[in-house]
Amino acid sequence: MLERLFQLQAHNTNVRTEVLAGVTTFLTMAYILFVNPSILSETGMDKGAVFVATCLAAAFGSAVMGMIANYPIALAPGMGLNAFFTYTVVLGMGHTWQVALGAVFLSACLFFLLSIFKIREWIINSIPLELRSAIAAGIGLFLALIALQNAGIVVANPATMVGMGDLGSPQALLAILGFFLIIGMEALRITGAVLISILVVTGLSILLGVSEFGGVVSMPPSLAPTFMQLDIAGALDVGLISVIFAFLFVDLFDNSGTLIAVAKKAGLMRKDGHLPKMGRALIADSTAALGGSLLGTSTTTSYIESAAGVSAGGRTGLTAIVVAVLFLFALFFAPLAGSVPAFATAPALLFVAVLMASGMAEIEWSDITVAAPVVVTALAMPLTYSIATGIAFGFITWVAAKTLAGRARELNGMLVALAVFCVIKLSLF
Numbered sequence: 001m002l003e004r005l006f007q008l009q010a011h012n013t014n015v016r017t018e019v020l021a022g023v024t025t026f027l028t029m030a031y032i033l034f035v036n037p038s039i040l041s042e043t044g045m046d047k048g049a050v051f052v053a054t055c056l057a058a059a060f061g062s063a064v065m066g067m068i069a070n071y072p073i074a075l076a077p078g079m080g081l082n083a084f085f086t087y088t089v090v091l092g093m094g095h096t097w098q099v100a101l102g103a104v105f106l107s108a109c110l111f112f113l114l115s116i117f118k119i120r121e122w123i124i125n126s127i128p129l130e131l132r133s134a135i136a137a138g139i140g141l142f143l144a145l146i147a148l149q150n151a152g153i154v155v156a157n158p159a160t161m162v163g164m165g166d167l168g169s170p171q172a173l174l175a176i177l178g179f180f181l182i183i184g185m186e187a188l189r190i191t192g193a194v195l196i197s198i199l200v201v202t203g204l205s206i207l208l209g210v211s212e213f214g215g216v217v218s219m220p221p222s223l224a225p226t227f228m229q230l231d232i233a234g235a236l237d238v239g240l241i242s243v244i245f246a247f248l249f250v251d252l253f254d255n256s257g258t259l260i261a262v263a264k265k266a267g268l269m270r271k272d273g274h275l276p277k278m279g280r281a282l283i284a285d286s287t288a289a290l291g292g293s294l295l296g297t298s299t300t301t302s303y304i305e306s307a308a309g310v311s312a313g314g315r316t317g318l319t320a321i322v323v324a325v326l327f328l329f330a331l332f333f334a335p336l337a338g339s340v341p342a343f344a345t346a347p348a349l350l351f352v353a354v355l356m357a358s359g360m361a362e363i364e365w366s367d368i369t370v371a372a373p374v375v376v377t378a379l380a381m382p383l384t385y386s387i388a389t390g391i392a393f394g395f396i397t398w399v400a401a402k403t404l405a406g407r408a409r410e411l412n413g414m415l416v417a418l419a420v421f422c423v424i425k426l427s428l429f
Contacts, residue, residue: 005067006018006070006318007070008316011315011316012315013314015318017312018072018313018316018322020312021310021319022318022321022322024191024309024312025074025306025308025314025322025323027195028191028192028193028194028195028305029074029076029306029323030192030195032058032079033327033330034337034340034345035198035345035348036050036054036076036082036297036298037051037337037338038340038345039086039146040097043086043090043091044097045226045296046226047337048334049221049225049296050226051221051337052220052221052222052223052295052334053227053292053295053296054077055331056295056327056328057077057288057292057295057300058074058075058076058077058300058323058324059324060291060295060324061284061285061288061292061300062074062075062320062324063324065281065288066317066320066321067317067321068281068283068284069317070317071263071266071268071281071316072306072309072310072314072316073259073302074306074320074323074324075285075288075300075301076301077298077300077301078298078301078303079143080139080140080143080356081247081298081299082298083142083146083349084142084250084387084388085100085298085299086298087146088243088386089240089243092386095234096231098231099231099237099240100298101226101231101296102235102236103235103240103243103244104289104292104293104298104299105230105232105235105290105293105294106232106235106244107245107299108251108286108289108290108292108299109290110244111248111251111252111286111289112286112287115282115285115286116283118279120252120256123252123414124252124253126412126414127249128370128415129362130370131373131377131394131395131398132257132359133360134363134394135250135253135387135390135394136253136254136257136356136359137356137358137374137378138379139250139381141357141378141379141381141382142385143350143352143353143356144354144357145382145385147349147350148346150175150345150346151165151171151172151175151176152165152169152171152175153165153172153176170208170210171210174205174343174344175201175344175347178197178198178200178201178348179197179351181193181197181200181201191308194351197348198344201347202341205341205344210341211341212339213339214338214339215335215339217333217335218334218335220331220332220334223296226295227295227296228294241425242392242422242425243388246387246388246391249391250299254302255281255282255285255301255302258303259281259282261307262304262307265307265310265311267315268315281302285300285302288300304355368405369398369401372397373394373397373401376394377390377391377397380393380394389426391422393422395415395422398415398419399415399416399419400419
């Protein structure tokens, strides 16, 4: 049955290898079980329900990807998108988390339509690669600021806006230790470095009496507080259009980059650069995002950590199915997730920030019409505390720089239209 479903022999793999790859992928991305509830609960969402929603969304998304596309790619609520959901849409703009879930649902519907009608490539090709890299780097810097705040390393300062916190506090010291542990283990290629760091910092915190221990295993909490609680009508407000598009664009860029990177590593990409079943993979991804919004979590997306499973030999959707099963088993570890303090997940956020900022290496810094929009985009996200604003600033600056430099021919209609839309949005809403 497994051979018929996943064509193991054709992909030169076997059940044992696929299971090992699935376990490897799960260990590298399981930190989301602790990070996502920690971030989303700041909106007022029930932490236990968000934990369950995270497990179920990851399991559903990974299973759909494995069955529909037969790719060894796992899915879960995306980093960056959960921060945007919490700190920009809810805490920054003042919308309820129900409205934010509605925006996630609508962006997923748009993503699904773009995948069905194959408009995705046109949109992706309309956005310059450098601007896409800047958006990823900006999200990374945004996550870094949140991480440093959660660790108490960066605090508010009335004179300078931000300042250094108490580095001698147990929270700050444990967070710093956690980050160094991740760096060391990653350098030594130890699987599950981020997860291990979170558990070590949490354990030390409990032993030192800094945080409380809530247990390890229990029956899963109720999903009722977040299940089907999205407010779609509220999300249709004109002022939220840019939020919906921000969810859509970030998910679109993130997915395309992840699919191409992992497929290339797995040898699934053809010599002409075409990725077979890309449409199916994107449909699976958008379906997972739809399901996640109904369950009660921010946008579910493909995880670049799937490359770890590919390195372990994963080549088919069976790897993703194994990840899905493990996320279902994780449902019974809600007390452990509830015991993890924010400063224990801060090192994970900072590490993800490091990975996302690496895209800046691809920038042509000698071209000022490229360098200026890239820096504006990346800096605007943490400094305005908004991914959507950073994207808007990026589009506007890119079009303005190219036009004023007499290089308007390098622009396309899609990019100009987005820049005009962003100007209108920032001016009126």
